[in-house]
Amino acid sequence: MSTEVNRIFFSFPSEILGTTLAVLPFGFIAWAYKAIRPPRPKICGSPDGPRITAPRIKLRDGRNLAYKEHGVPKDAAKNKIIYVHGFDACRHDAVAYKNLSPDVVKDLGIYIVSFDRPGYGESDPDPNLTAKSLALDIEELADKLGLGTKFYIAGFSLGGLAVWGCLKYIPERLAGAVLVAPPFNYWWPGFPRNLTNEVFYKQKLQDQWSLRVAHYTPWLTYWWNTQKWFPSSSLIAGSMDILSSHDLELLSNNKRSDRQSYVAQVRQQGLYGTVHSDLNVGFGNWEFTPLDLENPFPNNEGSVHLWQGVEDLLVPVETQRYIAEKLPWIHYHEIQDGGHLFPHANGMVDTIIKSLLLGK
Numbered sequence: 001m002s003t004e005v006n007r008i009f010f011s012f013p014s015e016i017l018g019t020t021l022a023v024l025p026f027g028f029i030a031w032a033y034k035a036i037r038p039p040r041p042k043i044c045g046s047p048d049g050p051r052i053t054a055p056r057i058k059l060r061d062g063r064n065l066a067y068k069e070h071g072v073p074k075d076a077a078k079n080k081i082i083y084v085h086g087f088d089a090c091r092h093d094a095v096a097y098k099n100l101s102p103d104v105v106k107d108l109g110i111y112i113v114s115f116d117r118p119g120y121g122e123s124d125p126d127p128n129l130t131a132k133s134l135a136l137d138i139e140e141l142a143d144k145l146g147l148g149t150k151f152y153i154a155g156f157s158l159g160g161l162a163v164w165g166c167l168k169y170i171p172e173r174l175a176g177a178v179l180v181a182p183p184f185n186y187w188w189p190g191f192p193r194n195l196t197n198e199v200f201y202k203q204k205l206q207d208q209w210s211l212r213v214a215h216y217t218p219w220l221t222y223w224w225n226t227q228k229w230f231p232s233s234s235l236i237a238g239s240m241d242i243l244s245s246h247d248l249e250l251l252s253n254n255k256r257s258d259r260q261s262y263v264a265q266v267r268q269q270g271l272y273g274t275v276h277s278d279l280n281v282g283f284g285n286w287e288f289t290p291l292d293l294e295n296p297f298p299n300n301e302g303s304v305h306l307w308q309g310v311e312d313l314l315v316p317v318e319t320q321r322y323i324a325e326k327l328p329w330i331h332y333h334e335i336q337d338g339g340h341l342f343p344h345a346n347g348m349v350d351t352i353i354k355s356l357l358l359g360k
């Protein structure tokens with residue numbers, strides 16, 4: 001497994017290297033090669049890697065996926081939810097569980113399992129990561145944990161892309177689905193050009209460039225986001241500018257103090273297999289777009305929900321409205337004064353989860 005990972009992580013388009021070699025002095029090439037090539041990931045459990053502390057399942061291709069269970073015991077559960085975390089986060093960031101009130105957990109018999117997306121925390125990186133591979137990982141997680149034929153799926157922010165993947169590739173396994181502030185891939189076909197342009201150019205210049213790099217030259221993503229000449233992705237840099245005033249208010253009320261105890265685990269295996277591949281995969285070329293999806297519940301045996309804050313500075317509300325208009329089977333909920341972090345507001349997660357489980 002780890003040789004495979006290394007091979008892919010170190011692979012470098014040889015035609016580009018060839019052309020470059022012909023015209024540039026050797027010292028420059030050696031420097032550029034080093035700057036562009038992502039370092040070898042520090043695989044969990046390998047001799048120079050971090051320790052394994054979480055339970056993990058082994059996937060079809062030998063990769064391990066780490067998970068964490070919350071809520072009522074699996075066997076006593078009435079509702080089983082798989083939760084997919086966002087960008088730069090891990091299995092401990094189970095927003096869907098953390099902010100859920102104990103009464104709701106008990107009354108609805110809720111079991112939630114969160115997992116480290118490939119590369120994050122203690123899950124092995126997946127050099128072939130796609131929306132499809134992630135949907136298949138989720139299906140395997142459900143089967144290895146014995147969650148039964150159907151389960152709910154919930155994704156926050158970039159984790160929402162995995163939910164689109166589940167709706168596309170494993171709809172028959174879903175009891176219901178919820179996407180909270182899922183990002184928009186500006187290269188998804190089928191959206192009006194004027195709309196896509198409008199939302200793309202609303203972003204900060206440095207974020208426009210980070211996304212262009214991830215889309216057109218993913219092999220430069222590592223270099224772009226580690227070089228110091230130009231400002232790179234504000235998301236990776238942890239800039240506060242991408243948060244709305246409501247987000248900042250929620251952050252100051254809710255210190256999320258326990259995050260300090262595990263935040264070092266999030267990127268412990270390296271930047272490339274985590275935040276960089278999130279950009280490359282999230283904003284790369286997709287095999288499908290949300291607009292291609294069909295209603296997985298034509299007889300109302302489940303429901304699909306999309307939640308979005310109007311004042312989200314990270315994910316545009318306009319494109320969610322367009323998706324909701326084209327896919328009328330999606331229950332679309334807009335939070336008027338919500339930013340990107342609105343699920344952290346008091347009672348919000350109770351509302352989101354109840355509407356998912358009760359289909360309203």
Ligand SMILES: *[C@@H]1O[C@H](CO)[C@@H](O)[C@H](O)[C@H]1NC(C)=O
Pocket residue numbers: 004005061126127128
């Ligand atoms: C990734 O894809 C390549 C080419 O399709 C394949 O040979 C390899 O086994 C895959 N690696 C993993 C870890 O799945």
Ligand SMILES: *[C@@H]1O[C@H](CO)[C@@H](O)[C@H](O)[C@H]1NC(C)=O
Pocket residue numbers: 192194195198
């Ligand atoms: C894009 O163009 C269409 C058709 O001309 C128009 O109805 C729509 O309002 C425009 N959208 C934006 C965001 O400008």
